[in-house]
Amino acid sequence: MIRTPLRPLARILRARERGENPDEIEAENRQRRHDVIQDRARRRAEGRLVLMASCFVLAFGTVGVRMGALASSQPSEPRAQVLSAQIISQRSDITDRHGRVLATNLLTHSIYAHPHQMVDPIRAAKGLAKIFPDMDEARLIKDFTGSRKFMWIKRKISPEQMQAVHDIGEPGLLFGPREMRVYPNGHIASHILGGSGFGNEGVNSAEVLGVAGVEKAFDGWLRDPANEGAPLALSIDLTVQSAMEEVLQSGMKVMSAKGAAGVLMEVSTGEIVAMASLPDFDPNDRPRPQLTGDPSDSPLFNRVVQGQYELGSTFKIFPVAQALDLKLINPNTGINGSSPMKIGKYLIHDFHNYGKQLSVTDIIVKSSNVGTVRIAQLLGVERQKDFLQKLGLFQPTPVEMVEAPTGQPLVPSRWPAVTAATVSFGHGLAASPLHLAAAYATLANDGRRVQPTLIHGRARPAGEQVLSPRAAEMAISMLRQVVTRGTAKQAEVEGYEIAGKTGTADKPRPSGGYYKDKVVATFASMFPASDPKYVLIVTLDEPSISNGRGESRTAGMTAVPVAAEMVRRLGPLLGIEPRTDVKLPMIGARFQPRVEPGSDDGIKLVANQ
Incomplete structure (x- = not known):
């Protein structure tokens, strides 16, 4: 672009000959230049506004079309996906011949810790030791004040224990939801049921596996989503x-x-x-296997079968x-x-x-x-x-x-x-x-x-x-x-x-x-x-x-x-x-x-x- 001079020499000379003020020529040229710049800026802004308006129209038009399509279609739910996720996270119940529950699942929580996020690790350790008497306070203090970034506290806790830990108020103590296996009849049929434990564990879920008895014998069946949660009916009569x-x-x-x-x-x-x-024993608190001595001295030993x-x-x-x-x-x-x-x-x-x-x-x-x-x-x-x-x-x-x-x-x-x-x-x-x-x-x-x-x-x-x-x-x-x-x-x-x-x-x-x-x-x-x-x-x-x-x-x-x-x-x-x-x-x-x-x-x- 060729720019027009603000004080062109020819016009300045002619203006002086006629006795006019040469500064008016400069002011006129300056105003023209500003008008050109303003026109160019206005056109650029208008183009941007048109582009933005087009984008908004296109976006809202797409949403409107999709909403119209959904409104005109038959309602349905993605059942296969929802049920599949639910069954995988659960384990089928075990019942007696009359349908009475022998083993089922219960939603509970685990506790884990991020020691580096703790505000007062010593206070947290003392609080946990009071809630869980089986835990070593000195060991917790050592772990919380050391270099560990993550550690499990308890794999499963009761709602009362969860509330007590929550009352400690320590941001480094966290809870994770999970399902645990529960045997509501305690010692009854303990050798038949066997017991269960956790397999692969994450902070938000855990795999429940059978460790003995029918829980172990039918572990694959109890975890199979194809069974759609149907219970395993045993031949025993609970009464x-x-x-x-x-x-x-x-x-x-x-x-x-x-x-x-x-x-x-x-x-x-x-x-x-x-x-x-x-x-016998309580499968809710299954004892450790006996590694020495007479196997029949262990409560885990099934005299009827073994x-x-x-x-x-x-x-x-x-x-x-x-x-x-x-x-x-x-x-x-x-x-x-x-x-x-x-x-x-x-x-x-x-x-x-x-x-x-x-x-x-x-x-x-x-x-x-x-x-x-x-x-x-x-x-x-x-x-x-x-x-x-x-x-x-x-x-x-x-x-x-x-x-x-x-x-x-x-x-x-x-x-x-x-x-x-x-x-x-x-x-x-x-x-x-x-x-x-x-x-x-x-x-x-x-x-x-x-x-x-x-x-x-x-x-x-x-x-x-x-x-x-x-x-x-x-x-x-x-x-x-x-x-x-x-x-x-x-x-x-x-x-x-x-x-x-x-x-x-x-x-x-x-x-x-x-x-x-x-x-x-x-x-x-x-x-x-x-x-x-x-x-x-x-x-x-x-x-x-x-x-x-x-x-x-x-x-x-x-x-x-x-x-x-x-x-x-x-x-x-x-x-x-x-x-x-x-x-x-x-x-x-x-x-x-x-x-x-x-x-x-x-x-x-x-x-x-």
Whole structure:
């Protein structure tokens, strides 16, 4: 652009010639220049205003169009996205067979600290130590005044504790929301549920993982969003479970036992209605695993599933039932019961010499070791092993718990004649009470194999027919007579027709041999005998009770009264009406054992010098 001079020489000279003021020429040119500049600035401002107006029109036009589109469309919510986020952050509930909650989730908070943001770290440490007595004040002061930028204080706290921490007023103490697993029934069914803990953790969320029991066995299922939060329904009945634990706890105390186990199973389905192991624990405050000593001393040890016990004379019905099935004997067959019986260098004793003519039924009723061994000899080792294997006594139970594989029965590697003999009356082969329950359920189920389960209502294929219904019926009749006139008279509960077998087995020493004053007492039973619906197993570890004749440890004096009390308590809860047409005397008061002649079903095995 060519600028016009303010004082052009030609015009200045002409103005002087005409006597005009040359300064007016400069003022006129200056005004023109200012007018041009103003016009240019005005045009630039107008352009900017037009651009801004266009942008506003475009923006508001877009919003208007979008609002119009939304107003004319059908309303809908993004359900898949909302539910997916919700399910992932939760863990499905666990319920009993009637839908009562056994495990659920609770919204809580965690506390974490940013020490570098604290105004008064020493005051904060002292305040936390008062709220949480288990925390070390000196340690907190050291951490808060050190170089740490982040630290966890508590993984989960109650609302009262949260308010108390909030009242400290320290900006460096922060809260994070999370869900925790809650077991509203405390100790009840603790070994079944197992417990849970936190996995991956963030300040605003935490992953809840199962650590034992069904919580661990079904961890993936409980966390799977595809289940849409559906609860896991277990086969147990909360009311029956509670009653069993109460009776078992009382029985364990009265019988001065170290531990106790009980399991109640439906015969037709294999569903476990109640299963208890004592001592137990509270899964809301699960104790630490015991790393030394006897595992069974830990409350985490599940005696029903993990316990490996020689279950004594409860095994005697197995070779008898098998021999009945093979038609090698009948209930009235006479067997030589003369005691002692020699096998190699060993002598097998009965506590009474029953003579040369003892019927098969009386072998079970009187719990004769010698008679049972002679029947086992009729079977032979291979047939005996094959039958026990079909009953599931050589493999871990398939119950849905992570502890199940650890309950591998202790099966002899060699089966010489003396091993086959001792196994026939429950020594030399160690299995769990749950193994025994499944085997007795097979007898009660007309000889068809029953597998235990903790899941309610699941369709299961029919088990293998391991015994004829006729042989199973005869075996149950013998077990019924054990209660009416044998070693388990105190198990008679009027109207419930209990059939069962006692077993008292010496406990093996870790270094070899057996203790002389420690036993495992077991009563394996089913009821009602005329149409078995349930199998009940009660096992006491190292029981002992004093009576008029001294101290007794036999199952007939210890486990049997406890089982009888269970049937009295559980029968009505299970909806079983007592058979009023059955008139049988009630023998023995509750938890008041009475010595019966010939009621000791223990064994004695000594080397023949």
